[in-house]
Amino acid sequence: MKTKFLINPLLLLALLFISCSTDDDTPNNNNIDMNEIVIPSDQISSIDKQLLSQIKKAGILFDADEIWTGFNLTETPMYLVHKNKEGKVDRGIIINPQSAISNALEIDEENNNGLEVYRYDDEILRAFQLITSDTGNGLYDFNFKIDNQNYYLQIYSDDEVIAGEELAIYPGGFFDPDTITIGAIDFILHENFHTYQDSWNPKRTSIKNIEQHQKSSISKEILELRTLTHQIFKDFPNGAISRTVLEEKLKQYVAIRSKESELDSSIKYAYDLSETDEGSARYIERMAVRALFPKRSNESFIPGSVLDNDYGITNQEILTLVFDSVLLYEIGASVCLAISTIDREALDDINTDKTLFEVAKNLFNMSETELAQQLQNAKNSVDWNAIQTKVSVWQTLN
Numbered sequence: 001m002k003t004k005f006l007i008n009p010l011l012l013l014a015l016l017f018i019s020c021s022t023d024d025d026t027p028n029n030n031n032i033d034m035n036e037i038v039i040p041s042d043q044i045s046s047i048d049k050q051l052l053s054q055i056k057k058a059g060i061l062f063d064a065d066e067i068w069t070g071f072n073l074t075e076t077p078m079y080l081v082h083k084n085k086e087g088k089v090d091r092g093i094i095i096n097p098q099s100a101i102s103n104a105l106e107i108d109e110e111n112n113n114g115l116e117v118y119r120y121d122d123e124i125l126r127a128f129q130l131i132t133s134d135t136g137n138g139l140y141d142f143n144f145k146i147d148n149q150n151y152y153l154q155i156y157s158d159d160e161v162i163a164g165e166e167l168a169i170y171p172g173g174f175f176d177p178d179t180i181t182i183g184a185i186d187f188i189l190h191e192n193f194h195t196y197q198d199s200w201n202p203k204r205t206s207i208k209n210i211e212q213h214q215k216s217s218i219s220k221e222i223l224e225l226r227t228l229t230h231q232i233f234k235d236f237p238n239g240a241i242s243r244t245v246l247e248e249k250l251k252q253y254v255a256i257r258s259k260e261s262e263l264d265s266s267i268k269y270a271y272d273l274s275e276t277d278e279g280s281a282r283y284i285e286r287m288a289v290r291a292l293f294p295k296r297s298n299e300s301f302i303p304g305s306v307l308d309n310d311y312g313i314t315n316q317e318i319l320t321l322v323f324d325s326v327l328l329y330e331i332g333a334s335v336c337l338a339i340s341t342i343d344r345e346a347l348d349d350i351n352t353d354k355t356l357f358e359v360a361k362n363l364f365n366m367s368e369t370e371l372a373q374q375l376q377n378a379k380n381s382v383d384w385n386a387i388q389t390k391v392s393v394w395q396t397l398n
C-alpha cells in the first residue's frame with residue numbers, strides 16, 4: 001500500500017497537529033532567518049551529512065538482503081528538504097537524480113557518503129507548499145515531480161535527524177508532538193518500503209481499494225481475541241525468543257485469527273492485507289534501526305500493552321482506531337519476524353497476493369483440534385481474565 005498514512009494513524013494525528021501549528025508559515029512568508037547559519041549553496045551541513053550517513057548505512061544493510069529480499073534503498077530517488085528551528089525550509093538535497101537538473105550542485109565525494117547527492121534549493125518552497133497543504137501530511141509525499149521524474153519527498157529538521165539514532169519510546173503511537181520527535185530515517189525506511197510494495201502483485205492494491213475495513217462493528221469476542229494476539233507478541237522481538245517459541249507464537253496467532261474469521265465471516269481480506277503491508281514496513285524499519293543504531297538495538301515492535309492503558313483508549317473512536325489500525329503494524333511486524341525465522345522463503349509469498357495470515361497458516365496446516373489447542377495455549381500464556389475484564393470496560397466507553 002502506498003498511502004499518505006504515516007507509521008501509524010495516531011502519529012498522523014500528531015503530525016497534523018504539527019502542521020496546523022505552522023499554518024501561518026505559508027510558503028510565501030517563508031523568510032530564511034538570517035540568524036541561522038546559512039549554508040553556502042554548494043555545501044551541505046553536518047546534519048545533512050549525518051542523515052546521508054544513516055541512509056547509506058541502511059542502504060548497505062538492505063543490499064545484503066538479510067532483512068528483506070529485494071528492497072533497495074540506495075538507488076531510490078529522494079528529495080529531502082531541511083526545515084529550520086523556525087519551521088521554515090531553507091535548503092534541499094537530491095539523492096539519485098533521475099535527470100540532469102539545472103542548478104543542482106553535486107556534493108563531492110568527501111561529503112556525499114558514497115551516495116549520488118546534489119544540493120538543490122529551487123523546489124523547496126513548492127515542496128513545502130505541497131506537504132503543508134490541506135491534503136499534505138506535514139512530513140512526506142510520494143511522486144514529487146522534478147523534471148517530470150518522481151521523487152520521494154520528505155521534510156526533515158536537525159532534531160529529527162538526531163532522533164534517528166536515539167531510543168524511541170512512544171507506546172501505542174500516542175505522544176505529545178511537542179516533546180516526542182520521530183527520527184527522519186524511520187519515515188525514509190518505512191515509506192520507501194511502501195513504494196517498493198507497489199512492485200508486488202497489483203491485485204492486492206485493487207482489492208484493498210474496493211474493500212473497506214470492518215469498522216465499529218468489533219464484537220466483544222473479537223476485541224478479546226485481538227487483545228490476545230497483541231499480548232502474545234508483547235515486547236517482541238526482545239528477550240530470548242528461540243525458534244521454538246516463535247513457532248508456538250505463530251501457531252497461536254493462526255489459531256486466534258482463524259477463530260476471528262469463524263466468529264465474523266465479514267472480516268475482510270483487506271484487513272489482512274493492511275496487516276501485511278503495514279506489518280512488513282514496520283518490520284523492516286524496526287529491524288534496520290535496531291541493527292544500525294546502538295541506542296536503538298532493543299527497540300521493540302510493541303512498545304507497551306493495550307491492557308496497561310498505554311494506548312490512550314478513552315472512547316469508542318480511539319478504540320476503533322487502535323484495533324483497526326495501530327495494532328496491525330505491531331502484530332504484523334511480529335508475525336513477519338516469526339515467519340522470517342521459521343521459513344525465510346515463505347515470506348516471499350507475500351510479494352504475490354498472500355497475506356501474512358495465509359502464509360503463516362500454510363506453514364502449519366493445522367487440524368481443527370490443533371487450532372483449538374493452540375487457541376487455548378495462547379489464552380493460558382497470558383492473563384486471559386484481565387483481557388476479558390478490560391474489554392468489558394472498553395465496551396462501556398462512549
Ligand SMILES: [Zn+2]
Nearest residue numbers: 006007278281
Ligand atoms: Zn505505513
